Amino acid sequence: MYIESKLVEVNETLFSEDLSEEKDQNIIKDEINITAYSWLKAKSKIQFSKGLFIVETFFENDKNLTDIFSIGGEYIQISYLGKGDSQLVSLKERKPIEMGRINCCYNSNTVTTIEMPANKPTHYQAIYLSKKYYLELLKNEAWLADSSFYKNIIQSDFQKWGACKFPIDYSLYHILNEITKSDWNSDFKKYYLDLRLKELFLSLHFCQQELCSGVVQGISEENLEKIRTAHAYLIENFKNPPTIKVLARKVLLNELQLKKDFKKMYGKTIRSFIIELRMKKAKSLLGKHTVSEMAGILGYKSVPHFINTFKKCYGYTPKQGLNQ
Structure with missing residues (x-):
């Protein structure tokens, strides 16, 4: 799996990592800051190992900003827009990235154009796993038999961005912040992180079941x-x-x-x-x-x-x- 974020207007690469290569057994961490422009501040914290990439990014831009987001290989994505008014742009349509929603997708070899309007700060968190990492992580989880998302991945039935989304709740919010923000003890970071990732996927499974239960009586x-x-x-x-x-x-x-x-x-x-x-x-x-x-x-x-x-x-x- 390969992942890259490139900011068009300033011709700057925010991050670019090949996650198919063997990495250190522990999670590698890096922080990127772009402050050379009067109209743009970009701060990104990334954590990664083979088959896994975790990112939290903040943008403050006084002009419109375009991010070309490229991912190579089959991947599972969990992303959350906490602040901003971003849009996914394609030849066919412009699709808003809804704030306060966790989006899950399973796809392969994508190049996505994301536009962020001027004077609307953006904050997003995202987790990317290779298909191999995902299957290995969850192979012993009993609840997978009831997960339609897991079945789609097993059958290589791609679920594009926006097809599977959930409103954030406090449990998901807390788990996501634990994954993206916490600095675990280096000796045990990978172990704790995998536990948190399992917890996140289980919570998302429960969310999917709740959404499938139908509309609350008396509310349109x-x-x-x-x-x-x-x-x-x-x-x-x-x-x-x-x-x-x-x-x-x-x-x-x-x-x-x-x-x-x-x-x-x-x-x-x-x-x-x-x-x-x-x-x-x-x-x-x-x-x-x-x-x-x-x-x-x-x-x-x-x-x-x-x-x-x-x-x-x-x-x-x-x-x-x-x-x-």
């Missing part, structure tokens, strides 16, 4: 998609959440309909969901930051308010949690 199919978009947007922005009014505009629903359908679909109000996300993140920060730092990271302006919310959720304060 059109509104269902909008509520999922709102849910995904909150997961990405829970530290600095939008008002109901702003969120309603983003998903093109009136505020009353958004609040009613969100509660019907997820069993909680939007405000309760934001608090839940913040508290889950708070628990993961225990021992890594001071209480004051935790409050700031999670968007709380008042430390006492953060402490009271934490205690209401877990029955103990953050400080008490450190001693448990």
Whole structure:
């Protein structure tokens, strides 16, 4: 498998790796920064080994930017656009890359043109596995017998980008961040990473089963998609959440309909969901930051308010949690 990202307007290669060659047994890591242009900042963190490529990239561009993304060989792709308004461009159509969706695909030897409009920062995370790596990784997983995506790969039935997509949820968001951001101990990085990848594919399998269960009773199919978009947007922005009014505009629903359908679909109000996300993140920060730092990271302006919310959720304060 070969993978390359080339930025057309500045004639710069962001990354270019041949993943068919033998690599070091541990994951190789690199960070690329493009800062030589007044109108463009590009930062990319890549991790790779034979048959595996993981990337997280940020773009800030004051002019339109085009990325030619080339992949050689058969590959499985898991990608997520957390921020931006990018589009896939072909001779036949322009297809928006939907923010807040995890896209899965199985394809071979592709060259993709991605356009990113000016003044709209972009953040994406993606994982690429060769077919051989994927099959070896999951060969002993019992749930594969029920996975249509796995069956497509076994039968070499290509699933193009956009054919298999899921709204992000907190579990997927957390796993994806663990894979793309964490710096494991070098002696065990590959082992832990493979465990996380298995967890990611299992979670995606559960998502596929849930989507196949049909439309939630009392919510139209059109509104269902909008509520999922709102849910995904909150997961990405829970530290600095939008008002109901702003969120309603983003998903093109009136505020009353958004609040009613969100509660019907997820069993909680939007405000309760934001608090839940913040508290889950708070628990993961225990021992890594001071209480004051935790409050700031999670968007709380008042430390006492953060402490009271934490205690209401877990029955103990953050400080008490450190001693448990």
